[in-house]
Amino acid sequence: MKRVLTNILVAGSVLAGVAFGAAAFGAEAAAAKAPVPDAEKGAALYTKGDMSRGILACVACHGANGNSGVPMYPNLAGMPHEYIALQLEHFKAPADKVIRGTADGKPTAMAPIVAQMTEEDMLNLSVFLSKQQLTQPAKAKQGDNKDVVSRGRQIWRAGIPERSVPACASCHGATGQGIPSAFPRLSGQHPEYLEAQLHGFADGYRKQGGADNMMGKIANRMNKADIQAVADYAAGIR
The missing domain is CATH 1.10.760.10 (Cytochrome c-like domain)
Structure with a gap:
């Protein structure tokens, strides 16, 4: 009986080793096939x-x-x-x-x-x-409008708590530089483009804005004035 159990355990170990080796080989093969960016x-x-x-x-x-x-x-x-x-x-x-x-x-x-x-x-x-440098960053269009700047800054830094809108800075960074591989840079982006994208998220024709379409939910809680103000502020922040 002991010999039978021993044989079973040995066979199981061999199979596990083979499976692990096959998985590792598969991962290496997949990596080898992945194109190297040029x-x-x-x-x-x-x-x-x-x-x-x-x-x-x-x-x-x-x-x-x-x-x-x-x-x-x-x-x-x-x-x-x-x-x-x-x-x-x-x-x-x-x-x-x-x-x-x-x-x-x-x-x-x-x-x-x-x-x-x-x-x-x-x-x-x-x-x-x-690898390119942003040599012509866009600027805020309403930088002279104190009310717009104040509203944009408020949303960027603190969000709109009463509507469950988080601070933009929490993901895109205090100066709008974003987080590589996770969140895009918004600083220096055209405010008109940012505004259009927020409306796209809010109205549903731009989907998959992060995990669980996070941006769609956030933008949908902002009104037109909020969107315009924070888009303009984001463009001009440095």
């Missing part, structure tokens, strides 16, 4: 696009090295590469499961461009942009 290829795709695949040059809208001069297009220079890659994935979502859409629920103009990108393209672009 910032130079990202730079080429950003500045020239790839018309053979219908990918327009990003620079046409987002400016040189991710410094956008047009308020409706966000500054991308220096953004965390994880955040940029995630947003590209969101734009690539199928038409029946739109994550980032227009007010009428349709895919944005980014969708057909990103649809032609591979995972490698998106990683290359995101790493390239994360």
Whole structure:
């Protein structure tokens, strides 16, 4: 009987070892297959696009090295590469499961461009942009309006407790620099763009704003004046 039990235990140990080894090998194989980001290829795709695949040059809208001069297009220079890659994935979502859409629920103009990108393209672009400097940060548009500045500062620093709106600074940092891989930088972003995104979260046509769509819930508790004030304040904070 002892010999039988011993044989069973030995066999079990061997099987466990094999399973562990297989799992480790699988993880190593997956890592080996994962594309290694290439910032130079990202730079080429950003500045020239790839018309053979219908990918327009990003620079046409987002400016040189991710410094956008047009308020409706966000500054991308220096953004965390994880955040940029995630947003590209969101734009690539199928038409029946739109994550980032227009007010009428349709895919944005980014969708057909990103649809032609591979995972490698998106990683290359995101790493390239994360290495760039924001040389043309946007400024607050209503910095002379004391009431707007005061309201924006209040929401940024302390939130709106009576409506369960947390302080923006708790996630995006005291100076709006964000937290790499978790929360994007808002400082220097176009206030018009920030305002539009908050409305998108509030109205539901921009989804997946963090864990459990946190941003959707927060934005939905703010009124139009709150959104305008905090977007303007965030853009100008340094």
